[in-house]
Structure formats: C-alpha cells, structure tokens
Amino acid sequence: xxxxxxxxxxxxxxxxxxxxxxxxxxxxxxxxxxxxxxxxxxxxxxxxxxxxxxxxxxxxxxxxxxxxxxxxxxxxxxxxxxxxxxxxxxxxxxxxxxxxxxxxxxxxxxxxxxxxxxxxxxxxxxxxxxx
Amino acid sequence: xxxxxxxxxxxxxxxxxxxxxxxxxxxxxxxxxxxxxxxxxxxxxxxxxxxxxxxxxxxxxxxxxxxxxxxxxxxxxxxxxxxxxxxxxxxxxxxxxxxxxxxxxxxxxxxxxxxxxxxxxxxxxxxxxxx
DNA sequence: CCGTATCCTGCCGGATACTG
DNA sequence: CAGTATCCGGCAGGATACGG
Numbered sequence: 001x002x003x004x005x006x007x008x009x010x011x012x013x014x015x016x017x018x019x020x021x022x023x024x025x026x027x028x029x030x031x032x033x034x035x036x037x038x039x040x041x042x043x044x045x046x047x048x049x050x051x052x053x054x055x056x057x058x059x060x061x062x063x064x065x066x067x068x069x070x071x072x073x074x075x076x077x078x079x080x081x082x083x084x085x086x087x088x089x090x091x092x093x094x095x096x097x098x099x100x101x102x103x104x105x106x107x108x109x110x111x112x113x114x115x116x117x118x119x120x121x122x123x124x125x126x127x128x129x130x131x
Numbered sequence: 132x133x134x135x136x137x138x139x140x141x142x143x144x145x146x147x148x149x150x151x152x153x154x155x156x157x158x159x160x161x162x163x164x165x166x167x168x169x170x171x172x173x174x175x176x177x178x179x180x181x182x183x184x185x186x187x188x189x190x191x192x193x194x195x196x197x198x199x200x201x202x203x204x205x206x207x208x209x210x211x212x213x214x215x216x217x218x219x220x221x222x223x224x225x226x227x228x229x230x231x232x233x234x235x236x237x238x239x240x241x242x243x244x245x246x247x248x249x250x251x252x253x254x255x256x257x258x259x260x261x262x
Numbered sequence: 263c264c265g266t267a268t269c270c271t272g273c274c275g276g277a278t279a280c281t282g
Numbered sequence: 283c284a285g286t287a288t289c290c291g292g293c294a295g296g297a298t299a300c301g302g
Binding site for chain 1: 139140141142143144145146149150153154155157158159160163164167168182183184185199200201202203223226227230231233234235236237238239240241242243244245246247248249251252253
C-alpha cells in the first residue's frame with residue numbers, strides 16, 4: 001500500500017494537484033485567521049478587519065474572494081444605503097474551520113514549549129557559531 | 132466574556148503575538164507539507180525532498196530549521212562519510228502534525244465540492260462582468 | 263460603509279555554484 | 283549526500299486614493 005498518497009483522488013503532496021492551492025488559501029497567513037475569526041460567527045467587513053489584527057483592506061478583500069470562490073465563505077450583500085455586507089462560513093467552511101481551529105488552539109496552548117525550544121536552540125547555535 | 136481571545140495567554144489573532152509566527156511556520160506553504168511528509172515517518176533530507184514535490188533545497192533547509200527551532204522536528208546527524216542526517220517529528224511535532232493532517236485529509240476529500248463551487252462562482256462572475 | 267484600482271517595496275523562493 | 287552562499291525576478295502585500 002502507498003502510505004503517501006493513499007487512495008485519495010487529490011494529493012496535496014503532488015505539485016500539480018489543485019488541492020494544494022486550496023490548502024494554501026485555507027492555511028495561508030490571512031486565510032487561516034479569517035476562517036478562525038468567522039468561526040465565532042458571521043460579521044461585516046470592518047468588524048472582520050478588527051478581529052483579524054493587522055490585515056489590510058486589500059488583503060482581507062482578496063482573501064475573502066478566494067475563500068468565497070472555494071465555497072468556504074458565503075457573502076450576503078444588502079442593497080441598502082449605506083451598504084451592509086455580511087460574511088459567514090458555509091457548512092463546508094465550518095467543517096474546515098473546525099479542524100483549523102483545533103490546530104490553532106493547540107499551537108496557542110503549547111507556545112510555552114515552543115518558546116522554550118527556541119531558547120534552547122538559540123543558545124546551542126550561539127555556543128557553536130560564536131558570532 | 133471575550134469570545135475572541137478567550138482566556139488564552141497567546142492569541143494568534145493579535146498582531147504582536149509570537150504564536151502567529153509559529154502558526155505560519157506550521158501552516159505555511161512548505162511547513163505544512165513538510166510536517167505532513169514527516170508524519171509518515173522520519174527520513175533523510177533528499178527523501179523528504181522527493182516526498183514534498185516541488186520544494187527546492189533552499190526552501191526545505193530553511194523550513195526544517197524553523198521547525199527544528201520551534202521544537203517540532205528533531206534533527207539527527209551522523210558524522211559518517213557520506214554524511215547521513217535523519218529528520219523526525221518530536222512528540223510535540225507529532226501532535227501538531229496530527230491536527231494538520233486532519234485538516235489536509237479533509238480538504239483533499241472535499242475537493243470535488245470546492246471545484247464545483249469554483250465553477251459556479253466563475254460562471255456567475257462571468258455572467259455579471261462579461262469581460 | 264464597502265470595497266476596487268494603482269503604485270511601490272520587501273522578501274519569498276527558484277536557479278546555480280560551491281563546501282565538507 | 284547534505285547542505286550553505288549568492289544572485290535576482292516575481293509577486294505578496296502595505297499605503298493611498300478613489301468609486302458605488
């Protein structure tokens with residue numbers, strides 16, 4: 001049996017597979033934080049910007065388009081004035097976000113270990129390199 | 132109650148938090164694939180390069196250093212000739228990879244839905260914009 | 263308020279060559 | 283085999299201004 005690809009039709013480890021692109025939308029710098037923020041509940045554009053600290057208008061807009069195109073986010077625009085647009089996860093997006101959040105929460109919860117490992121690594125490297 | 136940050140000491144949604152950097156190492160383009168590849172078992176540098184289709188020497192080396200520094204990957208070098216170096220996940224790295232793999236497998240398994248959503252999106256956009 | 267268009271810079275990351 | 287060093291092109295992504 002092939003342990004790498006298994007019997008999946010889409011193998012992210014293969015350069016040409018479209019799943020790699022989607023994975024990058026999901027796990028990318030802003031994609032992951034956007035999905036994480038929407039996991040708490042749908043919200044409007046500027047509220048989303050505030051939740052995802054540091055994202056620019058341009059990047060948030062771009063990220064949302066990619067996620068909407070992949071069927072992970074639903075966009076609900078109301079033709080009022082001033083305009084109001086709400087974003088929320090689709091059922092598929094929610095399932096993705098669940099798994100993503102599990103990862104994010106875990107990493108956050110183990111940051112002390114990570115920071116300790118870094119300190120050890122830097123000390124060892126400093127001792128070797130000496131500069 | 133604060134639903135965004137909860138009571139976690141490290142909040143990835145905050146611009147300044149070091150957990151954001153680690154999350155990017157883990158979910159980044161090559162980081163995620165490298166952790167995924169190592170999840171199947173430890174292996175040597177060039178075997179890893181073959182598993183992660185498309186990665187360059189430079190990027191793999193760089194990725195491995197970052198993951199090693201974060202305490203997710205262990206590097207075992209033997210001073211033989213020719214040199215032999217084995218990489219494997221640490222216990223912490225394995226836990227991270229477990230959650231990451233759950234996400235990757237899920238996305239791979241739902242690619243048909245994603246591709247269908249894209250087709251719908253592109254058709255609708257084409258009908259609107261016309262250009 | 264909700265975005266898109268434009269410009270510009272930094273760094274991501276590929277190719278290549280070299281070391282141990 | 284297992285990397286590091288160097289160069290450099292392209293695009294991610296920030297700032298700003300403007301349109302609906």
